[in-house]
Amino acid sequence: MLTCARICLLALLLGASLRATAGQPLMFITEAYPPYNFSDDNILRGIAVDLLVIASLNTEQPVQRGQIRLMPWARAYRTVLHTPNSVLFATTRTAEREKLFKWAGPIAATRVVLLARKADQIRIQSAADLQRYRIGVIHEDIGEQSVLALGVRKEQLHVSANADALIRQLHAGRIDLWAYEENVAHWFLRNAKFNQDDFESVYQLQQGELWYAFNPKVSDEQIQQLQNAIDALRKTPGKFGKTRYEDILIDYL
Template structure:
């Protein structure tokens, strides 16, 4: 009798465990990273947000924007590393990060650069020349990670969790350079009232692509389902713009 009860309980536990987690049951984490993902006037929007919700519709697993959590990047990044069934976006896929996440994408291309004011006339001929300047970085962001890979010391970096803070520091000459995604950095500078033509790229750290980064414990079959749905959004059969292309064009 005890064996029967034990087996009954075991089967119940296994049945619950085996129940497939749906795409809309995953925890989605993002940051203020316009035009890819951002909140404006209480509304969550951006290229990656629209792509994510479209993927949910594609697999009939609706993802509510209200359930997407916007957090400072360091917190979101670390949560995605350690919390099961968590997805982080938009995440630059790099060699350093390759084996610490599962990936679905790409969402779009990206360029991680070092920006400077043109008036400063800063010229960077080689990576180690960066070390002589005060470089603004977001903690755990790809810009910081790429600088460290190049051997730039942390002493040369001014860390923040908030890109708007770094934009203001650059405007006020409290930092000389800003290592960040090019479009996002310019968006923050423009929001702060700056003419982005007054800034220039003095060094390119990486040209890559943005992805959805899944915690390693997420069922790989679910990641595969997500990838297939994303691929389908990019397909068109009648020569018109695909659903994916229409999303991209909204933010150009």
């Protein structure tokens, strides 16, 4: 039979254990997804990176750029799904992903589209029209998940680990459509020195928001701290925009 002293001791030990779990350092993982997150001369930059670094200054665990790990998307996605105390960004928040992660944000609005060469004059009126096209996707990316949800067959998909390869395939006509976030796609087009006017968005797959996606075992306290700090940046007056949050957007958009 437990004495009062032992019960108090167990309660103290349990409380200490819970505090230790809540305070464990988080591993932040991202991909090359400009203008939201990308490496510039081996320094991580972008809307999502800057927002995280600045907001986290008002949490118990400030995040340094050097702590953030850069990985291909599919590997990053799998890692955070299965690794406690890990965070993935920038992640489109969808109904399918809702219960897989915990969330803080939003980071920014996002629009996922099908991009085509203008010269091909592709017109998509409904999801049924997609059945005749070869579609480039990043594995586990929201673009792949969106076209599969519309009934596109896996045999139609040309899967790659990076956007650069898909840009070149689209430019060369080896794929007909590229399923990707619109702002990011145009960033990669500019970086590859292609004329953006040669390409057009022909179908919207998703419209939503980008968020920080936490492994479900991350403590609610840690997530709420970051959420509160992000909310504060959306209210704090900025130097160039109306708020500190708008200052970050102005740097990249």
